[in-house]
Amino acid sequence: MLQPLNLPPYPFKISDDQGTLTLFDEIRKKTIIITPEEWVRQHFVQYLIRQKNYPRSLIKLEGGLKLNTLQKRTDIVVFNPEGQRILMVECKAPSVTIDQKTFDQIARYNMVHKVSLLAVSNGLQHYYCAIDHENCTYRFIEELPGYVKG
Numbered sequence: 168m169l170q171p172l173n174l175p176p177y178p179f180k181i182s183d184d185q186g187t188l189t190l191f192d193e194i195r196k197k198t199i200i201i202t203p204e205e206w207v208r209q210h211f212v213q214y215l216i217r218q219k220n221y222p223r224s225l226i227k228l229e230g231g232l233k234l235n236t237l238q239k240r241t242d243i244v245v246f247n248p249e250g251q252r253i254l255m256v257e258c259k260a261p262s263v264t265i266d267q268k269t270f271d272q273i274a275r276y277n278m279v280h281k282v283s284l285l286a287v288s289n290g291l292q293h294y295y296c297a298i299d300h301e302n303c304t305y306r307f308i309e310e311l312p313g314y315v316k317g
Contacts, residue, residue: 169206170261172290177213194228203260207290208242211256221245221254221314241276248316255282259289270294286311 169181169188180191181201188201194212199205208228215221225246243256257273259265265287273285277298285296295308 169201170203170290172207172210172261173292174207174210174214174288174290175218177210177217179209192228194223194226203262204242204258207260207288208258210290211258211286211288212243215243215245215254215256215314219311219313241280244280244282245314252280252282254284254286254311255280256286256288259287261290263289265289265292265294284312 182189182198189198190201190209191197192199192209201209212223212226212228215226216223225248227244227246229240229242241255242258243254244252245254245256247253255273255277257269257276259269263269269287273287277285281300283298283300285298287294287296293311295311296305297308298305
């Protein structure tokens with residue numbers, strides 16, 4: 168069944184299609200299969216919208232990016248009203264331990280996007296990092312900042 172996460176529960180529209188659980192993704196406007204990673208992604212999106220007040224219209228899921236010659240996908244990217252990326256989130260299944268490999272992955276993606284706020288979550292543990300591109304530094308932060316209209 169669906170694992171409880173360390174994120175607030177949300178009233179998803181879940182359907183059972185012959186043993187395959189699906190839910191309606193309000194960002195992509197379509198029904199999707201619930202995998203463990205998708206379960207985390209959907210909860211984190213709702214957390215961003217409902218707890219942190221990020222506008223759903225500024226959230227993009229599974230956006231493509233080219234890293235060297237490889238095509239990759241970001242889990243969640245949030246934009247400001249001017250279209251600049253302000254937050255990137257990497258989601259993992261709850262069974263996946265967040266380790267250096269996970270941070271390396273989002274850091275590689277950020278070499279392309281140059282976002283100043285990163286988040287990594289497996290639904291049970293969440294890590295947030297503020298990036299200062301100008302001074303080439305980063306620092307972990309306790310809490311993800313809420314959305315502040317520009």
